[in-house]
Amino acid sequence: MALAALSNIEKTFGERVIFKDLNLIVDRGERLGLIGDNGAGKSTIFKMLTGQLKPDVGSVAINKGTKVGHLTQDPHFDHENTVMDEAELAFAELHRLAHLLRDLEHKMAEVEGDELDAVLEKYTQVQGDFDLAGGYAWQHKLEATLQGVGLQKDTWEQSVATLSGGQKSRLALAKILIAEPDLLLLDEPTNHLDLAAIEWLENYLLQYDGAAIIISHDRYLLDRLATRIAWLTRSQINSYPGSYSAFEVQRELHEKSQQRAYEKQQADIDKQDEFVRRFKAGQRARQAKGREKRLNALLSSDRMIDAVTKSAHIHVSIQTDQRAGDRVLAVKELSKGFENNKKLWDNLKFEVKRGERIGIIGPNGAGKSTLLKVLLAEMDADGGEIKWGSNLNVGYYDQTLGNFDPELTIFEEVQEESGAKDNEVRSVLGTLLFTGDDHFKQIKLLSGGERARVRLAELLLEKPNVLVLDEPTNHLDIASCGALEKTLKEFNGTIICVSHDRYFLDHAVDRLFVINPPDMEDFDGNYTKWAAAERAKAQAAKEAKAVKDKAQAKSQPKAAPKPVTPPPQQKPATKKADNPYMRPFGKLSMKDLEKQIADTEIALGQHQQQLADVATFKDAAKGKRVQNEYAELEKKLKALEEEYYARET
Numbered sequence: 001m002a003l004a005a006l007s008n009i010e011k012t013f014g015e016r017v018i019f020k021d022l023n024l025i026v027d028r029g030e031r032l033g034l035i036g037d038n039g040a041g042k043s044t045i046f047k048m049l050t051g052q053l054k055p056d057v058g059s060v061a062i063n064k065g066t067k068v069g070h071l072t073q074d075p076h077f078d079h080e081n082t083v084m085d086e087a088e089l090a091f092a093e094l095h096r097l098a099h100l101l102r103d104l105e106h107k108m109a110e111v112e113g114d115e116l117d118a119v120l121e122k123y124t125q126v127q128g129d130f131d132l133a134g135g136y137a138w139q140h141k142l143e144a145t146l147q148g149v150g151l152q153k154d155t156w157e158q159s160v161a162t163l164s165g166g167q168k169s170r171l172a173l174a175k176i177l178i179a180e181p182d183l184l185l186l187d188e189p190t191n192h193l194d195l196a197a198i199e200w201l202e203n204y205l206l207q208y209d210g211a212a213i214i215i216s217h218d219r220y221l222l223d224r225l226a227t228r229i230a231w232l233t234r235s236q237i238n239s240y241p242g243s244y245s246a247f248e249v250q251r252e253l254h255e256k257s258q259q260r261a262y263e264k265q266q267a268d269i270d271k272q273d274e275f276v277r278r279f280k281a282g283q284r285a286r287q288a289k290g291r292e293k294r295l296n297a298l299l300s301s302d303r304m305i306d307a308v309t310k311s312a313h314i315h316v317s318i319q320t321d322q323r324a325g326d327r328v329l330a331v332k333e334l335s336k337g338f339e340n341n342k343k344l345w346d347n348l349k350f351e352v353k354r355g356e357r358i359g360i361i362g363p364n365g366a367g368k369s370t371l372l373k374v375l376l377a378e379m380d381a382d383g384g385e386i387k388w389g390s391n392l393n394v395g396y397y398d399q400t401l402g403n404f405d406p407e408l409t410i411f412e413e414v415q416e417e418s419g420a421k422d423n424e425v426r427s428v429l430g431t432l433l434f435t436g437d438d439h440f441k442q443i444k445l446l447s448g449g450e451r452a453r454v455r456l457a458e459l460l461l462e463k464p465n466v467l468v469l470d471e472p473t474n475h476l477d478i479a480s481c482g483a484l485e486k487t488l489k490e491f492n493g494t495i496i497c498v499s500h501d502r503y504f505l506d507h508a509v510d511r512l513f514v515i516n517p518p519d520m521e522d523f524d525g526n527y528t529k530w531a532a533a534e535r536a537k538a539q540a541a542k543e544a545k546a547v548k549d550k551a552q553a554k555s556q557p558k559a560a561p562k563p564v565t566p567p568p569q570q571k572p573a574t575k576k577a578d579n580p581y582m583r584p585f586g587k588l589s590m591k592d593l594e595k596q597i598a599d600t601e602i603a604l605g606q607h608q609q610q611l612a613d614v615a616t617f618k619d620a621a622k623g624k625r626v627q628n629e630y631a632e633l634e635k636k637l638k639a640l641e642e643e644y645y646a647r648e649t
């Protein structure tokens with residue numbers, strides 16, 4: 001079933017044509033990867049689907065009853081709220097329904113006859129709405145989603161105003177996912193997520209039964225999630241079934257086929273034109289005139305095949321002036337922590353040889369960028385030794401791109417930083433798609449992608465033989481990411497690179513430093529090999545635990561049933577209640593806890609059905625008993641969930 005459709009859309013901004021005869025249909029269950037060059041109009045499509053923009057020509061149709069959720073790159077919040085307050089806003093309707101159910105339950109005990117029937121009918125209707133909205137599982141879902149996107153419990157009571165930009169992006173993503181819209185519009189959802197959170201998001205979306213349109217330059221994510229790729233090019237959308245890798249193959253075949261058809265048609269046009277020219281005034285003039293008429297009709301029709309036009313993309317190579325020594329870097333007993341006694345890494349030891357390509361990965365806050373800054377002496381270590389080799393020219397790409405003078409032009413910035421001659425600067429800027437008047441644009445007017453290309457221009461002119469890169473694919477579109485990978489493959493120097501771009505890590509590095517404070521794993525291989533090794537370790541640990549649990553269960557004799565005795569009077573809880581075995585369900589295993597939670601939720605559902613049944617309240621005593629049991633089950637579920645979350649932390 002189609003949830004949304006764009007039909008014959010045209011849109012212009014000034015003299016610039018954004019869309020012309022653009023069409024797109026999105027069906028339930030689809031995960032659509034929307035790709036295209038920066039500035040092609042991807043975000044504009046989202047604004048049309050949410051009603052923020054209207055097309056000049058054409059129509060935007062959203063199926064009746066479809067709830068649309070839009071993740072933007074600049075989310076807005078009430079800064080007076082805590083993280084939890086803001087996240088709970090996604091359940092505002094569910095909260096209203098829960099309070100209404102309780103009011104109706106109290107009213108049932110007070111009325112009878114026709115009035116009771118009316119209350120029960122209303123209760124049944126509200127109960128159905130409540131169940132559809134998520135029911136009593138909302139708290140578990142909310143907390144699991146916050147943790148999934150990387151907002152841990154220590155941030156939940158934090159004011160939104162104190163969050164970093166990355167944390168705000170993760171909160172916005174959590175709110176969208178919690179609300180479960182029918183159509184998800186996700187604009188670069190993996191920005192500011194670490195690898196664990198990205199994988200959590202992928203697994204979430206793989207199970208999502210609505211539709212999702214995802215703008216992303218994360219090709220690994222598009223390979224895992226996309227059921228169709230919508231390529232926005234030349235003001236229109238071309239659709240290709242399957243993942244991003246499937247799209248690349250199909251696009252190449254399509255372009256080859258189109259180019260052959262174009263060349264064949266052009267050869268036929270030349271042939272017909274030559275015939276008309278030769279025989280227009282001779283004995284075959286009538287035949288020539290007929291061919292000329294048909295040729296003119298073809299030339300003015302939509303049967304004309306366009307030549308394949310390749311978009312302008314970066315293609316550069318990094319030249320080096322000198323050969324580095326065999327040992328580029330040696331690190332011994334390196335340690336770093338912060339004032340809050342948080343240890344980032346302790347006693348690191350590694351060597352980097354000439355020509356190695358090393359990727360650094362780890363969760364947000366693990367100190368990946370800090371490690372680069374310490375290696376480059378931009379920050380001090382707490383202890384240890386860093387020794388760089390000989391004949392090195394180190395080029396550093398900082399993901400913040402914050403070292404530019406905003407008042408300088410592109411040309412002035414690159415020349416001042418590199419000291420290169422005018423013609424060298426112009427040549428390098430041209431290869432990075434800065435042409436003509438672009439050279440005179442001020443830095444403060446540039447987009448993130450343009451600023452990234454300015455820094456790459458400076459690196460090219462520095463001619464480094466060691467590249468230290470911090471998130472180099474941030475701000476770049478897919479085509480530019482591919483061009484950068486190709487450039488780095490051809491680079492014959494050494495690369496040390498922090499990145500969360502898994503596709504980039506697979507194609508640009510062959511060794512990984514995996515930081516998990518305070519330790520670091522040195523892994524020989526790319527991201528896919530490391531991820532496979534981690535899955536194998538997790539599976540082996542799971543199987544070993546299962547064997548151990550089974551052996552323990554067999555070795556323990558079955559205890560004889562004990563007579564039921566009333567519990568002794570307990571003293572008021574003291575600090576010792578922090579012991580998990582002093583809590584109501586502290587002795588249960590995690591497996592038993594999960595089973596009890598599931599059983600209790602089922603029992604709650606059964607009692608809800610009884611409360612919705614008129615017969616329950618025809619017997620006042622029975623109605624009261626069911627209400628009391630329902631209240632006790634709610635308390636039990638709350639205690640079980642508290643125990644479950646206490647164990648998780």
